[in-house]
Amino acid sequence: MSDYILSKDYFVKVIEDLIALVDKRKEYYTELDSAIGDGDHGINLEIGFREVNKHLDEWKELNVRDLYNHVGKALLDKVGGSSGPLYGSFFMKFGLPIKSKGPDEGATFEEFIQMMDKGIAIIQKRGKSTTGEKTMLDTFIPALEKLRSEYEAGTPGKEAMEKAVEAGKDGLESTRNIVATKGRAMRLGERAIGHLDPGAASAAEFLEVFYNDMP
Amino acid sequence: MSDYILSKDYFVKVIEDLIALVDKRKEYYTELDSAIGDGDHGINLEIGFREVNKHLDEWKELNVRDLYNHVGKALLDKVGGSSGPLYGSFFMKFGLPIKSKGPDEGATFEEFIQMMDKGIAIIQKRGKSTTGEKTMLDTFIPALEKLRSEYEAGTPGKEAMEKAVEAGKDGLESTRNIVATKGRAMRLGERAIGHLDPGAASAAEFLEVFYNDMP
Amino acid sequence: MAKIKRLFNDPYDIVEEYLEGYVKAHKEYVKMCDLEEAQGRVVIANDAGTKDKVGVIIGGGSGHEPLFIGYVGEGFADGVVIGNINTSPSPDPCYASAKACDNGKGCIYLYGNYAGDVMNFDMGAEQADEEDDIRVETVLVTDDVVSSENIPDRRGIAGDFFVFKVAGAKADTGADLDEVVAAAKKANDNTRTMGVAMSSATLPAKGDVIFELPDGDMEIGMGIHGEPGVRRGKIDTADNVINEIMEPILADLPFVEGDEVYVLVNSLGATPLMDLHVCYRRVAQILEEKGIKVYKALVGPFACSMDMAGMSVTLMKLDDELKELMDAPCDTPYFTQK
Amino acid sequence: MAKIKRLFNDPYDIVEEYLEGYVKAHKEYVKMCDLEEAQGRVVIANDAGTKDKVGVIIGGGSGHEPLFIGYVGEGFADGVVIGNINTSPSPDPCYASAKACDNGKGCIYLYGNYAGDVMNFDMGAEQADEEDDIRVETVLVTDDVVSSENIPDRRGIAGDFFVFKVAGAKADTGADLDEVVAAAKKANDNTRTMGVAMSSATLPAKGDVIFELPDGDMEIGMGIHGEPGVRRGKIDTADNVINEIMEPILADLPFVEGDEVYVLVNSLGATPLMDLHVCYRRVAQILEEKGIKVYKALVGPFACSMDMAGMSVTLMKLDDELKELMDAPCDTPYFTQK
Ligand SMILES: Nc1ncnc2c1ncn2[C@@H]1O[C@H](COP(=O)(O)OP(=O)(O)O)[C@@H](O)[C@H]1O
Ligand SMILES: Nc1ncnc2c1ncn2[C@@H]1O[C@H](COP(=O)(O)OP(=O)(O)O)[C@@H](O)[C@H]1O
Ligand SMILES: [Mg+2]
């Protein structure tokens, strides 16, 4: 299984594509946040990924670990709010499990799963939250569980990730019919029902980028 | 000529009809004022004539002189701005030329002309202005001149007033093509061209009430 | 209820009700003048008419709050005469204000130069002179550079604040009426303003905007009652708008290298402090480029037009006297200075 | 340029540019914190960190000006941490503010209770503790009565002003950190707010309103970031709106006969002082009916949401300590008291 290697280029491409994704989808995220939050999720992500874009040429010379740490720190510093520390910490921790540290080296798929795990764990810790609270974790946690179980069951890497993305989307969909117990939407009570969580929506599309860029 | 008497009831009716006129036409006056002033001429007149309306039952027991003085004082006090002191003074002075002072007495047509003269003269004095300055005087002054000349030439009262109203309307129309040298519109320069003066418009319709109510 | 985004009851009661609320809320500072002629339209400092000083009286139409009423208090104005929305007060309250604020040294009327105000205040002054032998002098504020070529014909807008502050401080020194008049005139002579509007204020009695300004348009030079300005165009960047506003202001006095100025970046109502400070940033840059020194700056809502979106820039060229008078302490509900 | 009626340059630069303008305009009061970690997002009083007192640090997203930045100065806050519009600042500036404002007595973080702010400020506090051994305590403001049944879950809105003022005045007495925390908590425990919005604020980067509120509608209980409230309906008379707002406020603490209160009638941005005073009139009537005494009142824009039309009413129940702290002199660009 560990022969499925994700190259350094893959990890760079993911960041490039996230920048493009956020630029393309910011209105949509913002719209979702207008309904149940404060209408800035897309703007927040755009502010963060614009900053990443400014430095990417420089940072992509670094190894994956440092590259992702810089991306995360940029989100943490420039965004603020909830998504700043959450996504910021996700990316800052994301590279840590990679053992091999050369500037051109990638990661094994096993390491990739550990990376996702590390990133999602810090979101849980920072946000003091879990699934069922109408947050990005409703996307991330089922996706991660699926990724791990499929891969352990022998599903090839890219295919496992495809299943994970689907599980994430189901998780996103599940946010529509629950009240929020974390984030701004928690004050809405029943009025949040019928609306997707904006962070869960961006998370699902982020995971799709991780999947699409896989060789 | 002096056998054409305007009764006390006439003078009361004029006030009642001015109240109704202003209520009906306030949007129009305001619209004219929006174009070249500060968009409140109709509101100003409405504020004044609402106050008049509150007290009219009481005031109509008084003689014409006092009745009109009260009407004028109400406009002066409640309106403010330019039209408050101008129309206010007009009505306050309007009753002065009446010699006979019984509560049920009216005025001769000659007196009526003097009354108009008195009222319009105080507008000129307070406003330090005359015709050609894009104000209500562009209505009032030609109307008064026409009224006097027609009457002196032997035209019967009501018919003389009809001619006066027409002269006033021509005067109003003349405000369309001049720049203002008095009032708020003076700061507009050429941009005032093409717009009627709001005070000239209300003055023309006030005169029409004086005419229509004549027996 | 009207479709405008405002809070009031009967629109024809709004001025009375706001005044009732005002004197209740700010009772440590002001009270309603109880003279009959005041007609409930004169608000005076709690100690008005009791100090050995010239009575400083300001006023004009409502809707510009905190101007005028907000500046009645210690070291500023002694009384204010309040008209209907965007409309001069009537003569009797003008007269009453002089009666209430005079303590033998006479009174000064200070207000923006509008024909209606001049008519009404003049009638009030005549009455004060004739009936009570109170000497009343008037200084008209004429700071709006684009409102006329001829300075005495110009409108008074946010510059009111500087002229009133200077006169209030001067009166507080115990100066006589002529000296207060001279200080107010000096302040007015050295003050220039220009503004921009991006929306119309709304009138409760009309239930609508005063005039139409299409979304996305601005009007450069518009007056604070919505009087038309000099140019309509698309809303531009803050820097470009400020560049356009600053040019006529600087050229008019003119303000030149070496001058020292007090700056007021004023909101017309709905323009947030965030935007005003973005504007101030550019004002300060321009002044720096020209070698004009900023002594101090005020940024905020000082002379508004209710809920109008827009702002104005005012510069007052300073000398030592003006600095001292601007710096003099004062304490009013809407401007307090140590 | 966007169709919104605002003045800015590149919308992604608006916060940086407004801060640049702010520290220039108010240079007698404040300066930019020059620590690297401050990232240009910390503004401090000119004497921050030099006095023998607890460092009082406030902050949150931009767009609420004069909150928070306007209250940095003598007798109030020592520093402010500034986030993007409607968005909590990030951890490093929170950390830097403690470094800049501490003088050995520790610091207090005061801000409205929003998940994002809590995450970021907590990370900053941890860092200050770990790296510089600075003790930082936090008091969250939770005055918005309708935002939750459960008080610790409530949002902080205009009540921020009272809590910050009390803490600032307490720190100024030389009190230690625990005492300042206790005073701030007492202020928060005794403060309740409820608001109404009649339009959405606009976001420069979005070029549009945050949310749609049809013309003529209002939303009772809406948050200052536009978070949905409790009821949408047609804009009603000022008196009816105030009646509806006052009921939950009074019932919540509850405020009862014999209580003495400080009142804040706050504009969310575009609601003019005229309307606020019409509202205050009704607030005062209701309090009188209930036998609740108004100690003092403030009416104006204190905690805004940029150009949002709307207002809120805040009551703080007073005891002698709170009165004394509220009355203590202070001098900041947007609130000065003798
Ligand atoms: N405690 C939390 N744990 C996990 N995710 C959270 C938490 N609080 C908020 N979020 C996520 O953050 C999203 C909002 O992000 P954003 O709008 O950028 O920040 P803010 O709420 O500060 O405006 C929510 O939709 C939710 O998915
Ligand atoms: N000096 C003046 N002499 C005569 N009429 C004047 C003068 N100034 C203004 N007016 C009249 O007053 C009208 C405006 O009235 P109004 O809108 O009620 O008052 P304001 O200008 O104070 O808002 C003008 O259209 C004009 O006819
Ligand atoms: Mg958000």
Ligand SMILES: [Mg+2]
């Ligand atoms: Mg008018």
Ligand SMILES: [Mg+2]
């Ligand atoms: Mg007017």
Ligand SMILES: [Mg+2]
């Ligand atoms: Mg936010």
